[in-house]
Amino acid sequence: MQIEEAEKIAQSQVAWAILFILLFFIIIRYLIKTSDKREKKIMDLHEQSKADSNRREERLMTHLEKTTTELTTITHAVGDIQKEMVRMNDRMEEIEKGE
DSSP: OHHHHHHHHHHSHHHHHHHHHHHHHHHHHHHHHHHHHHHHHHHHHHHHHHHHHHHHHHHHHHHHHHHHHHHHHHHHHHHHHHHHHHHHHHHHHHHHHHO
């Protein structure tokens, strides 16, 4: 008699519907858990990338500041050389006129 009742339950659509619903919720829970792990991993990767980017930007800005300082020094040196060239040109003109 118990076997017949078990067979009726196994053949009924209600039992299969309940099993399907349970399986559906188990799968949904698994997918949500997996999705949360994946999202956390992606966010960690994003934060790491952001930190690396900030370090690179800081190094580039430091290099840019040094380059600007050096260019300023070079500009002053070229200006001094230009003044000296003008003075030398003036002296040469005086020497040429004096002869």
